[in-house]
Every structure is written in C-alpha cells, then in structure tokens.
Amino acid sequence: MTIPKRRRSDRDEVPFWKTIPHHVLFPVVGFVCGVCSPVGAFAMRYWLADPILQTLWVRHELQYNLLFYGYMAVGSITTFVAFGYVVGRRSESQRLSNKTLQARVEELHLKSVTDSLTGAFGHAYLHEMLEIEIQHALTSKSPLSVLMLDIDDFKKINDTHGHLFGDRVIKETAETIRASIRSEDILGRYGGDEFLVIMPKADQETAIQAAKRMLSGFAGRGKLATVSIGAATFLGQGKEGPQDLLERADANLYEAKRDGKNRVSALTFPTKSIPQPE
Secondary structure: OOOOOOOHHHOOOOOHHHHOOHHHHHHHHHHHHHHHHHHHHHHHHHHHOOHHHHHHHHHHHHHHHHHHHHHHHHHHHHHHHHHHHHHHHHHHHHHHHHHHHHHHHHHHHHHHHEOOOOOOEOHHHHHHHHHHHHHHHHHHOOOEEEEEEEEOOHHHHHHHHOHHHHHHHHHHHHHHHHOOOOOOOEEEEOOOOEEEEEEEOOOHHHHHHHHHHHHHHHOOOOOOOOEEEEEEEEOOOOOOOHHHHHHHHHHHHHHHHHOOOOOEEOOOOOOOOOOOOO
16 A cells, blocks of 8 residues: 555656666766867867858868877776766666665655555545545546445444454455455545545545445445445535535434444535625
8 A cells, every 4th residue: 555645646657767777877878978078189279260261171180180089089088988878877876775765764654554454545645645645636626525434333333243353354355345345445444433534536426436435335245244335425615624524424324323334324414604794
C-alpha cells in the first residue's frame, strides 16, 4: 500500500536526462566538452585572422595544422570522457544510496501513518487528507464524499469469539472495503471497528453506489460480519470544515444503525453557507 499523492496534477514529470545513469551521462557530457576544445581553438584563431585573408587562412590552417587539431581532439575527448566516467561512477553510487535512503524514509513514514493490522491509514492522517481534499474541492468547485462504516454488533462478536477472531473480522472488513472503492479513494481506520473512506470528486450518487458495492461484498458467502454505512457529500461550495462533514456522515451512520443495520444512509443536511454582505 502506498501513500496517495496530494493531487495528481501536482506530480512533476521527470526529465529524460535525469533517468540516465550518471556513469553514462557524465562521459557523454565529457565527450561533448572534448569535441568543443579543438573546435573552440579553431574558431578563436579564425576570429583573430585577417578578415581579408580568412578564406585563405582556413585552407592553410587545415592543410598544415589538421594533425594538431586531431591530436587535440583525441587528447581532450579521452581526458574528459575518463574524468566524466570516474566522477559519474561516484555520483551514481551516491544517487543510488540516496534513493535507497529515500525509499526507507517513505517506508517508515508509511508505517507511521497506517494501521498495522489492516494497512489502512490512521486517524490523524485521515483528518489531514480530508482537510486537504476539502480545500481542493473548494478551489475546483468539485464534489467530495465520505463514507463512514461501522461493523455491526462487533462487541458481541468479540465477546462471543474472542479478540483474535475480532481482529480477523476487522482485517476482512478492510479488504472488502478496499476491493469496492476506486484507486484514488483513501481508506482509513477511523476507530476500533470504524472505517472512513474519502472519495475525491465523487458526488452523492457515486458514493452511494460504492456503499452498495460494499454491502454486496459483505453479503457474499463466508463473510464474518456486516457493516452499516453513513454517507455525506460536500458540493464544493459553502463554509464547511472536515469536522462538519464527518458529523454529517456519523449522523447518517447512526441512522443506518437505527433502520436495522447492514444498510447505507445518505440523508442530506443543510450545508453551512458563506455569509453574504448586506
């Protein structure tokens, strides 16, 4: 499981030359520098020659000093290429070391923001991502939906079968939810047996369809439990924060519980509007 990017549009395309190993790139640069050495010497001597006799000078220079320019080219190219290879090997080794270190840091960061049992993101990270997605929804005027899920009668399951069985139920629940959402959606473990799904650019209908897929997944043969789901949608306008959106989803979750569990509730509540000047 990888950490989702803050926004897909923020991804910078890596230039082609940055993908070339340094022990190859540096000698190529050295070759170009080596070629420029005799060419630069010839150009400077041509510029210093008498303008009236430049054509005659070029013919004379190539006739008598061609071997000198060739020797200069071979020596310069060999020196620059060898120097570029040595420096490139050291630079490539350092680059690979930095890349390994960066991957390790990302791995440690991923472990710090995810739940070890389910692989879903943790409570604090969910709040951070929800705040970011709300700001993006306001900027792009696009909808944002959240689904709050709670395992039905989880306390009874724990009391009857034990905590190890309860952990198995929680892990299976996370896997079922993950199989029912889009790749850009963010799944997190909100509490003990509660999960939260953040769905960027998803309107209410899209969120309800995803919730129904989850219910169908839990209804499959051999599933250990069912869930109740509360959905809430932010339309990209109005003055509403992450806590307001979560409270609406939580209210719908308890509505689904009151209606008999194993269902989704997506009642709409008034969104806080931005005060208009008098």
